[in-house]
Amino acid sequence: MSKLSETALHESAALYRFVDSIVQRCADIHEYPVYTKSSCEFLNHIERLGEQTKEFLEGFPSSVGRRSDTAISKRRKLHTLRASWEVLHEYLEPALNADTLRLPTPLISALQREINEIEPLKSLDFTLFHSDEVNYLQVPSGIVKETADSIADLIGGTRFPPNLGLIGMPYSQSSAFFLNCLLAHEMAHVAYQDHYGVDVSVQIDAVLQALVDETTGMSDREIISSRGLLERWVEEIFCDLFAICLIGPAYSFSLIELTGATLLAVSNVRLQDPFHSFMEYHPAEVARFRTHLRLLKKLGWWNEWKTVRACYIEVLETSEARSSNLRIETELPGGIGEDRFKEAFFQLCDWLMDYVAARVKASAKSIPAFRAQAKAISEYLSRAVVPSTIVRRGQLEHPTSIVLINALFRFYLDGIPKLVANVEQSDSRSAVKSHSKFVERLELWALKALEDCRLLPQT
């Protein structure tokens, strides 16, 4: 055996062993723990791709010719293959950890059902994985989809399932309900990248062109840099607006909770705080809340919430006034004034509001039902009863998932004291512990109500 063939054999065998260990991990799925359909689809795809890679590797040493120049290019292919599998490897264990017991499955199913009601997103599906960051994230298609497809191209294997998005959530938050409403935003990223991004891009170009026309001597590099900033900020705003149009104000409140923006409800908060800063990858939180408030008013949700006594409402309410203090912390291309750039950004936000509201109508349709049922749902919760079936005026009703999500959030913001007052064994030694215990119960009832909601005819 020549040295060239021997090296090719050694390298193929090493990669074979590496891929085989991944395949075996995927094949370990038995009856328990149970995975969602989309997780199975993801894990099965990785397993299939692994088997195809192994098959390819078995024939690899013989395909390496005796000529050293072609052999080197073929061996490079092997290195690319290994690098791609190393990328996929990173996402496998977090997906395996996210079985149905460790996910807020009823909430995810409810969000998925609402998204699939939207015409171009009928077949969109989501695989959830656990992240060790206390953050929610969407894996850009370039990372997993394109990596998996590059492997498929190299070995002649199966391509990644279309319409399958990957979303990460903090591993510790499986039974949380209120914070997990943020998943709607991450799902929107998938919708944006697969469907709506093109339309938005055209609009960004139009706004950017006006900026370029006004500014003298902008170089191509500066134009590209400005576009990049607007693109990143606008995608975030699109996803916020999509989430609000999908599930209503509950999304805004979950963002306030995650970011700790309740600080903004304190009137003398310093203007130098990070909530007022546009960063390279994210628009300022205050700018986001301002856009949320405008959309909630436009959809008609705000009338149902403006009288609720909670600091979350105040955060949204004051965002309009606070937006005069917004700052851009990243460097702007020469010649463009900060105020003009912010103006261009808000111009895009206003356009997005109409664009998204015209396409995602789920939450707006639920406002009359929310108005009618929220009080009754609150009565059930304050008596520690799951509100998947309620009685109003002698009639049994089953609230929709969107009504439930928002009514539950409302109770979370202003109803816990009613529940505490109704229960005898509240822990009087620690108010925080006691409050936290009731929130935990409330989140369990919320997930149960959503699980029931899937089975009941909705009224």
Place this chain on the structure above:
Amino acid sequence: MPVVHRSEIERRLALSVRNPESLVITPLLRRDDVLGQRSDADAVDLRLGTFFLLPQVPPQPFFFPSRSLAKSTHFRVHVPLGSYLVVPAHQTVLGATLEFVKLPYDLSGQILTKSSIARTFMVIETAPWIHPEYRGVLTLEIANVSNTPLLLYPGRLIGQLILLRLSPRGRPRQRLAGTYLAPVYPEAPLFKDPQEDLAEIGVPAVEFKFPFEEWVELYKEKRRKENERKTKTKSRARA
């Protein structure tokens, strides 16, 4: 204690939750089958829920029913609708009903194994009594007493809820009570430490015996004597 008729169950299901006489059973699926003319006149059929607690071998050589160790006896499993759980022969699991129930102040309840299930030698309850004003899913102590592994499919009918009227009716409680506040899946038992329970009836702490305590004392004594012997041997060798 008269058994409550279906028509009365229907009346109470349609009452507002503010009314202390109201009954809640949710989700009540295929309502006509479980509560209509075709169903039994004195019971509501209930379905199996999707969460289970499976027994596991405790870290000690025994189960000590105390505050800290109660949770070590089970681990939780989720079996979504459409999947199944295998209960091996002569094994037990904790399950719960799919339905969340809230009883009125003047009714007690009892959950019984559905006769068709009982005929497979599956028993679902050893603590079947439900107190007035209870709320939550009903925990099922499921035991396969047959010689064959049996499959459980969440969502299938498994039990029957019988309601009984209290006599005299009593009065609604001002505040909710309960060790398990409105659970939505089976929960591990909550215990106080046994010495706390016994102290309440006057058993002094010094008289309380921890399991294997005598063995531990004997072991300690044995080790002490061994150490003494070793020390003596060493000092003799030095001398």
